[in-house]
Structure formats: C-alpha cells, structure tokens
Amino acid sequence: MPVVEGECSSMKITDVTVTLFAWDTMPIVGYHGVKRSASDVHDQGLVTIHTDEGLEGHAFLGKGLSPASSDAALLVKYLKPLLVGQDPLDRELLHEKIWKRKVVSSIRTIGAVDVALWDLAGKIAGLPIYKLLGGYRTSIPAYVSSDHLPSPQHYADEAVKYKEMGYIAYKIHPPENWRDDIKVCEAVRRAVGDDYMLMLDSTFSYQFEEALRVGRAIEEMNYYWYEDPLGDHDIYNYQKLKQKLDIPIMATERPEAGLEAYPQWIMSQATDFLRGDVLIKGGITNVMKTAHLAEAFRMKYEVHTGGNSLANLANLHIEMSIRNTQFHELLLPLEAMNYGVVNEITVDKNGLIHAPTGPGLGAEIDFAMIERKKIAVLK
Numbered sequence: 058m059p060v061v062e063g064e065c066s067s068m069k070i071t072d073v074t075v076t077l078f079a080w081d082t083m084p085i086v087g088y089h090g091v092k093r094s095a096s097d098v099h100d101q102g103l104v105t106i107h108t109d110e111g112l113e114g115h116a117f118l119g120k121g122l123s124p125a126s127s128d129a130a131l132l133v134k135y136l137k138p139l140l141v142g143q144d145p146l147d148r149e150l151l152h153e154k155i156w157k158r159k160v161v162s163s164i165r166t167i168g169a170v171d172v173a174l175w176d177l178a179g180k181i182a183g184l185p186i187y188k189l190l191g192g193y194r195t196s197i198p199a200y201v202s203s204d205h206l207p208s209p210q211h212y213a214d215e216a217v218k219y220k221e222m223g224y225i226a227y228k229i230h231p232p233e234n235w236r237d238d239i240k241v242c243e244a245v246r247r248a249v250g251d252d253y254m255l256m257l258d259s260t261f262s263y264q265f266e267e268a269l270r271v272g273r274a275i276e277e278m279n280y281y282w283y284e285d286p287l288g289d290h291d292i293y294n295y296q297k298l299k300q301k302l303d304i305p306i307m308a309t310e311r312p313e314a315g316l317e318a319y320p321q322w323i324m325s326q327a328t329d330f331l332r333g334d335v336l337i338k339g340g341i342t343n344v345m346k347t348a349h350l351a352e353a354f355r356m357k358y359e360v361h362t363g364g365n366s367l368a369n370l371a372n373l374h375i376e377m378s379i380r381n382t383q384f385h386e387l388l389l390p391l392e393a394m395n396y397g398v399v400n401e402i403t404v405d406k407n408g409l410i411h412a413p414t415g416p417g418l419g420a421e422i423d424f425a426m427i428e429r430k431k432i433a434v435l436k
C-alpha cells in the first residue's frame with residue numbers, strides 16, 4: 058500500500074536475493090572487440106529486495122557480454138549485509154554505503170541494487186519512478202545503434218530499414234579500422250540521404266591521428282555526433298581532437314565509474330556531451346547526479362543503452378525526468394537487450410517511446426518464465 062501522507066515509512070529490508078535464470082535466446086553479439094560465441098552459456102539475474110511488508114523491488118543483472126553469474130555472488134556477499142534491516146527509502150544513505158564496496162563488488166551490482174531500491178520506492182508511493190524524480194516529459198524519440206555488421210552495404214540497408222520505421226536516427230558501431238569505418242559512414246549517408254540524423258560510435262578504437270581523419274570525414278558528411286573515438290581515459294588527446302573538429306564529441310561512457318569521474322572531463326573541455334547509464338554508472342541515484350552536473354554546464358547528457366530490459370526501463374525513467382537529454386538508445390539486435398519482461402519498451406509510428414505508467418519501473422516481469430528457467434537462487 059502507498060504510504061499515507063504525513064506518515065514516515067517504518068518498512069525494513071528483510072532479504073536481498075538474486076535468482077539466476079538461463080538467457081538461452083541470447084543471440085551472438087560482438088561489442089568492443091569481443092564476440093560472444095554460440096557455445097557460451099548465458100544467464101540473467103533477477104535482483105529482489107524483500108521487505109517486512111511484502112512489497113518487493115526488482116532489477117536485472119546481466120547483459121549481452123556480461124552474464125549475471127559474473128557478479129551475482131559479489132552482490133550477495135558484499136552488498137546485502139549493508140541493506141538488510143535498513144529502511145529502503147533511505148536511498149541516499151544506502152547508496153553511500155554500497156558505493157564504498159565498489160572495490161570488492163562491482164559497479165554493475167551497485168547499479169542493480171539502486172534500481173531495485175527505486176523500483177520499490179515507486180511501488181511504495183504508487184507512482185512511476187520518473188514522477189518521483191520529477192517528471193519533465195512523457196515521450197522521447199528513439200534511435201537505434203548497430204551491431205558490428207559484415208559490410209558497408211549491410212549497414213546501409215539496416216539504416217534505411219529503421220529510417221522507414223520512423224526512428225529518428227541511426228548510430229553506427231563500425232568495423233574499428235579507420236579506413237573501413239569511413240567507407241561504412243559514406244555508404245550509410247548515401248543510403249539515407251543528406252537530412253537523416255546519423256552518429257558514429259567508434260568504441261575507443263583509434264589513435265589520435267586516426268580519430269582526426271575519421272572525425273573530419275564524418276564532419277563533412279554532417280554526422281550529428283562522434284562518440285568514443287579514443288581510449289576512455291585519454292583526456293589529453295580528446296582535448297586536442299575537440300579543438301580541431303566542429304562535430305560534437307561524446308565521451309565518458311566508460312569507464313565504469315560514478316559522479317567523481319566527470320569533473321575532469323568538464324573542466325578540461327575534452328568532450329561536448331556527457332554519457333552514462335544505470336548499470337555502468339552506479340544506478341539511478343548516480344546517473345541523476347551526473348545529469349544535473351552536466352546541466353549546470355549547459356551540456357547534454359545522453360543516456361546509454363542499459364543492456365537488459367529493466368535497466369533500459371530505468372534509463373527511460375531518467376530520460377523522462379531530465380531536461381538535458383535528447384534520445385533513447387536501442388542497441389541492436391534487440392533480442393540481446395529484451396528478455397524477462399512482458400511489456401518491453403516499444404516505439405510508436407512516430408519514432409517515440411512513451412513514459413511507463415505503472416508504479417516503480419512499471420515492468421510486467423515474466424516470473425513464470427524465470428521460474429521455468431531458474432538455475433539457482435543466491436541468498
């Protein structure tokens with residue numbers, strides 16, 4: 058039941074569990090130079106925060122190249138003891154406590170716990186998370202991001218497909234060789250015409266000279282932004298690159314880090330846009346702080362794909378509650394992101410995604426499927 062106005066919550070966390078279940082429909086995907094093979098065993102984890110009043114908060118752990126089993130035991134061993142017996146609405150206090158465990162746990166586990174706490178808070182209040190955060194919009198345009206594809210023509214065909222479906226933009230994850238990457242960008246631009254919005258995400262692939270050549274090429278082709286061309290810590294060369302290009306630069310997707318990782322990028326003027334998502338930046342609590350930091354400098358904060366259905370929903374709630382973001386990202390193939398939820402995020406004929414309406418994340422989790430494919434419950 059929602060908390061009655063004027064009353065304080067006396068609810069307590071009684072348990073934190075991770076239910077591992079088989080993600081046996083995960084397609085073969087390859088990101089950041091790593092490719093999952095067909096023989097790899099993959100799983101996802103349902104993180105559940107249990108309370109003494111019967112309400113539960115949920116999040117998923119695990120994504121395309123990172124099965125939940127890589128992190129789940131760390132969550133139970135290092136984070137659960139800090140949560141049991143606590144008031145789940147003390148999210149700021151709890152986040153401070155679990156953040157100190159990032160060295161022995163992982164940022165992904167912290168992010169999942171934080172999302173589950175926000176899901177629980179929405180259920181307690183009877184409101185969607187974005188309303189708790191402070192609603193700003195109720196819909197947002199969607200763009201798609203490619204997987205690594207076999208040829209320039211494959212990229213061109215896919216871009217045309219999603220343009221015709223109404224998506225506002227198409228982002229390329231290229232072969233990661235600068236000459237080939239330019240050829241892909243040229244093929245896609247020819248296929249979709251001069252006015253369709255395109256972005257390039259080079260996934261940390263280049264040395265400075267290569268990044269400059271690619272940047273100048275896509276600048277001429279009127280690409281909207283140039284994402285992660287250099288190493289994720291290479292602030293020095295990002296500064297140089299930004300000084301030589303007019304196309305906006307987007308960095309800070311990596312490393313997995315929190316609020317304190319961003320000020321040096323801002324003060325060094327090494328990027329035009331900031332970047333983040335709940336599983337690699339420590340949950341909704343941290344992402345909201347970094348988005349507001351970006352807003353203070355009148356910078357855009359573009360939210361990265363979450364990697365699983367509940368993380369993507371959490372990101373969507375953030376997008377509905379901040380002023381300085383433009384799009385929702387959907388990473389292809391969608392089958393590598395969508396699993397375990399009945400009401401997956403959908404895009405309407407105008408290329409828009411609409412705000413969830415149910416309490417918390419607003420997810421209809423497929424508990425029956427999770428039970429059928431259950432591997433273990435970590436307590």
